[in-house]
Amino acid sequence: MNKNNKICFNFFLFFFFFSFMNLLIMIYFIMNNLVLFLEWEIISFNSMSIVMSILLDWMSLLFMMFVCLISSVVIYYSKSYMSSELNLNRFILLVLMFIFSMILLIISPNMISILLGWDGLGLVSYCLVIYYQNLKSYNAGMLTALSNRIGDVMILMVICWMMNYGSWNYIFYLSLMSGDFEMKIIGILIIIAAMTKSAQIPFSSWLPAAMAAPTPVSALVHSSTLVTAGVYLLIRFNFLLIDMFFFKILLLLSVLTMFMSGISANYEFDLKKIIALSTLSQLGLMMSILSLGFPNIAFFHLLTHAMFKALLFMCAGIMIHMLNDMQDIRYMGGMVLYIPLTSLCLNISNMSLCGIPFLSGFYSKDLVLEMVSFNTFNMVIFFLYFLSTGLTVFYTFRLIMYTMINDFNLMVVYNIYDEDYIMLNGMFVLLFMSVISGSFLMWMIFSYPYMIYLPFNLKLMVIYVSVLGLLLGWMISNMNIYSVSKLMLSYNLSNFLCLMWFMPNLSTYGLSYLYMNFSQNLFKIVDLGWSEIYSGKGMIKILKNYSIFYNVYQMNNFKIYLFSFILWIVILFMIFLFI
Template sequence: MNKYSLCFISFFFLFFFMLMNFFMLIYFIKNELIMFLKWEIISFNSMNLVMSMLLDSISLSFMMFVSLISSSVIYYSKSYMSSELNLNRFVILVLLFVFSMILLIIKPNIISIILGWDGLGLVSYCLVIYYQNIKSYNAGMLTVLSNRIGDVMILMVIAWMMNYGSWNYIFYLNFMSGDYSMKMISGMIILAAMTKSAQIPFSSWLPAAMAAPTPVSALVHSSTLVTAGVYLLIRFNNLLINTMFMKLLLLISGLTMFMAGISANYEFDLKKIIALSTLSQLGLMMSILSMGYYELAYFHLLTHAMFKALLFMCAGKVIHLMNDNQDIRMMGGVSLYIPLTSLCLNISNLALCGVPFLAGFYSKDLILEVISMSNLNFLVYYLYYISTGLTMFYTIRLLMYLMINDYNLLVIYNLYEEDYVMLNSMMILLIMSLISGSFLSWMIFSYPYMIYLSLNMKMMVIYVIMLGMFMGIMISNMKIYSLNKFLLTYKLSFFLSLMWFMPSLSTYVLNYYFLNISHKLLKNIDMGWSELYSGQGMYNVIKYYSLINYLYQINNFKIYLYSFILWMMIFIFMIML
């Protein structure tokens, strides 16, 4: 089989699956349907193995977006990964990734969810370490160990839900929401979602996962791995409303949004800037979800998936043309040489900022206006608006370095636009980045939100966007390559640029400390006392008696005869006495 054949087959399969989901979604919305399917795989005596599926507007629309982005990414990989010898292996890994996500989306059963959830973790590890070097290995270990905490939480939920007689959690959410054990389940679900969606203190794995190939980054950071946590909380939203954990999540996700926005302004790696913007948007989704507006979180999840996948694809093409260099200080003036890619990059960046009438505007503006109407404290309110301004700040900084500044890399220009495979896949997502906001707002909300604000409150979003734009232009024009000159202190800049020292805490303190404890437990218990008194001890006892038995077997029969006569004589003598 030609190495490109699997790319085309996968692309057409996923595109067909997306169209099928689209038509089903229209039918379901029109008839207000929710379908719960149970398929009995095997029935043996009193044991039934049943596979259940939940099809509603949320699962169908999410599957539609996942399959659309996946098909575009696989088509894009045909060109981007063309020099890869094992292209089929790469495509199979991506398909496994998509399959795990779809399994997670359609399952109302916590046992089935762990299959998709763990599948995402395992395949993401395989994709992060795809380029086999020490940096990728470290990033993969950080990713898989951080996500493992969430996996353990889901396993504990499975154990806890054995009290209820079924693992179909969808039936328990409404009438058991005040139950103590359901509060425990909600706490574990929130912790699991925080690890998968990289909230503080588990944020450091998300920029590290940029060691994966760029098409994988486009898929992972838009609609699959990082959104799994948000999707799980959307499904469990009835259980989580008005719990103490949600108030804590509101604070943590607000701080995540703020921290990611600041760190992106210090970063010079193009992919890491986009990864930190993903982290910021995940904070926005989690925070609005923690206030009970799950529809708004889902709306932003879908619109964000479109422009973020496009943004990664554009970044991948720019990196490709810059001889695989990711440092934005080396770039500049690309709009003169690759205008179509620059167009896609600018539109996706502006959609990220929430510029009116692009995809991001419909969801971000609605979220911020609902926040302005809510009864919140000033800390959360300021975190939202400052983070929105910081989004514009790092976006304008990125555009200044890429589009407006002088070209800084090589004397010989190597920029060309002719790669139509990449362009075609980007054009699909470009159209969706332009129109998805408006059609989703009609599709998701059956009735319009009533927004009633004063003029200044209504214009607050525009104010912070304009302020962020001004700051971005001003800082980018400074000749020193960072904000150190602006803040006039090296130590503060060092703290802010390193994600508040979270990678160091995750790598050198927590992981090293816990892995050391695990190693000692393994040595002293698993391979020590428990071995001595269980497996290895039993083996030694049996071995000892087997050797004695063997000695009898290999000796002459006379020994048995003499010993038998001797024992009989002793026995008779004892009886006579």
Template sequence: MISVMFFCSSILCIILDYSLMLEYELLSVNSCMIMMTILLDWMSFLFMSFVLFISSMVIYYSEEYMSGDLNLNRFIMLVCMFVLSMMMLIISPNLISILLGWDGLGLVSYCLVIYYQNVKSYNAGMITALSNRIGDVALLMAIAWMMNYGSWNYIYYLEFMKDDKIMFYISILVILAAMTKSAQIPFSSWLPAAMAAPTPVSSLVHSSTLVTAGVYLLIRFSSGISLLLMYFLLFISTLTMFMAGLGANFEYDLKKIIALSTLSQLGLMMSILSLGEMKLAFFHLLTHALFKALLFMCAGCMIHNLLNCQDIRFMGGLVSLMPLTCSFFFISNMALCGLPFLSGFYSKDLILEIISMDMLNMYIYIIYFISTGLTVSYTFRLIYYVLMGLNNFISLSSVSDLGYTMLKGMSGLILFVIMGGSMLMWLMFSTPYLICLPNLMKFMTLFVIIMGMWIGLEMSKFSLHYKLKSFMNIQLTYFFSNMWNMPFISTYGVNFFPLMLGNLVYKNIDQGWSEYYGSQGIFNNLKSMSMMFQLFYKNNFKVYLIMMVIWLMFLFMYI
């Protein structure tokens, strides 16, 4: 109900070109006032309605998915806290009130990632929390820099302070914060690790909360970011998009493939944002939220039915066993690929055509289209492994479409996955875009999609798969599937070497020379001296007599 109310408010704000800002003074320090500011415009209303709608479907879905869990109430409360943190972030044009939502997301995401309490979850939770902590610190530093302006409401300063040196530093810090939250290179490794969380959480995190927080912050901040930083962000985000698309083609974990797909789409949003197309990035963010939530919910349904098996090599032929779930899965995958007239098509096709029209340079053009081809490739590979062929896990005949609560939760989203893109297109763009391109560039998208489809299906066939493995050798395959060794860098790089150095220091200095010359050495010296003095003290009469005898001997010798 609240979601529908917010959606209607958003339409009203678009029609009337109306926005509302509410301010409440919390504290005044010298000339700096700490204000609780709420910005209500079409963008925040629309995003909030999407977040609330998706989260309501996910909570309804998790009632059955988490039915065996003893702490279901705790889980639902955590999810609600997560959504509330996201709300706080969406409505804040003030860096201090943004920090409440930003930190809330980081903290609750840690609690949700370690929900299944085992070593893998703890490690994943720690890498998630620590990666996001870098962004939190960057945001705190940005708050300190904003004191130069006398207020933390950044929305007032973006336009006319664009070329200011202080705004340049603040922009660097905000971009760093957004890169950690939206998992851009080199902070990408926490996103697949966060798959240790329950599937409903993954569905929420990867569609409309947490990972989109960084993109949303940059959409709000975009008019204040200088050209140099935009180019930097463009390079990093296109690289992320390419890396994630390539990695997903070598992955076998169902949830990780979809996680890498999210990473690829985040790269797409960031890159189109850094080309100055703020509205288009927001449009793709919303359409992506719809089909990605449904994609994860379908994956969760399959995992639930296969008794928590996530390896796609054990699946196959599920379309005959659970037809409705597989239909939803196929439709959302097609929306991800950008099949015409599904929700993903409207944003992805528009992005690619605007890239063709902008024509910044050849590198950007090529990497965009290759990444699009890779998206289609891993999608069709996934469809081949999961839906087609014979079931490789046939002994489990328990697979069926009987989870009615889960199916109802998914059914709530399917209509928007099919129609949401066109609906948003009519809402957000008052005048339609007319993009005139040469035939070759116009059909480039179609060509790349067909190529990607062919490569994805060929890669799934075992003969070609093993030929590829022998050709590329095992190290190269691992290199691609491990996100260009990023998880090793972000865990071993910041963990293994300092621990090894600590061990060396402990053995050689703490337990070595500092013990010899330090505490133990001083203790042994004092002890031996004390024992010697004690010997003298106990035998002082004998010592006195011996000294006297020696003195008398000397006396007789020299007289």
């Protein structure tokens, strides 16, 4: 075992053991209804004090357990996936910095330490997205960093507004001061910050772009930790936000995010981008059920989703690895014949995503949709919820058809096999959790079972839309995409749906075009124009002309002396003549 492999294995053991310890402590806390609040005052000035606070309750411990479990598996998986990487230590250090930033965010009841974790997530995710140093990675990294920077500014403004209360420990004020004007402002800022980190409309374009990162990073960062930080923050602030009108706007935006990402995933051919859009859809689901006032159910779906989505990314990573770094699903097909174990993991995680009964996704997703059916709000939200659920099955079955069932479409036969047991062992841990975590968490989180009574057809609505989505996915994957575009929609409308409602263009080219155009004109007129004439280049030209003149004078000094003498005599004669 070489040095890099040993480091990966040691970190894997550490985080796996830490995850197991968190599980035991969490069970003890939840059985005895305990909350541990630790506070260390670093500095005090005037009436303000900077304190380092740690909040350990069942929620933070459970989330830490899931983050550490996925991190341990991803580090173990990276041992093989990134084996050809010369700077593997640098990659592992970046992943560790990310994990510690996430843990700091999870255990913080204090806005200052939340800012440290929040900003740490943004900075390290930027470093990970640009890890493969090429133009696409740089563009994606800059879009990611600038989108998340809006959320960082909102957190800084929250810190400023919380100076009204003399301390940044927000948990003391949520229920007590919920009617204050300042707390309403803080609530709006927190919602905007969470929308940027969890990629809700209009900040959605950075999440698919961030797939330029290595696949282990996508499995950790863009499925279970970074993107769910916004949801977790809103769960913590839920007491304050529940009665706000802005929360209803968040409901509409998050449902539209679900719908938009579901449609876009059906037009996408990049394997990782399909899974990224699926993550975006599930984030919309979490945000929307949170907006309806069910933080525990949102947290439940957050945890179950983390397991099967990390597994899905890892399966995609193996497939990309085996196919010589090729991500287009149109070239795949028949994978189940070549890589049966990876195909098993991919299909189970896909079925869990669809909410197939008794897998982990079913317990949370079915509960969310039944709560939506049980609630009283307008038909638009209800319609979008179930349509988005159908679209999830639609793009999932389309993905299975393209990768597993259709013919193998590569012209050159590669040596495809899944005997990389390092990657498979890591995936089997998540496979086990993807199957059992739903029922395990349902017993653990909810002290009493949710029994929701609905009319028969409404109860079976999820099955109706799922079967419809499955049939559409099967039909579309057996047809030519151009004939599908002509059949379903006009070209322009299909282009609009394919490109996430033109959101990437609007958030990058659309925003930057005016400023870039202005700066280009400024560069041409000022830098290459007036400043050149009146500064360096102009002065050089004047001095050059003078030096040429004096040089001519010096080289022909006698002739010029005589000529100037005669000219001077003529001028004097003329003056005397006129006088």
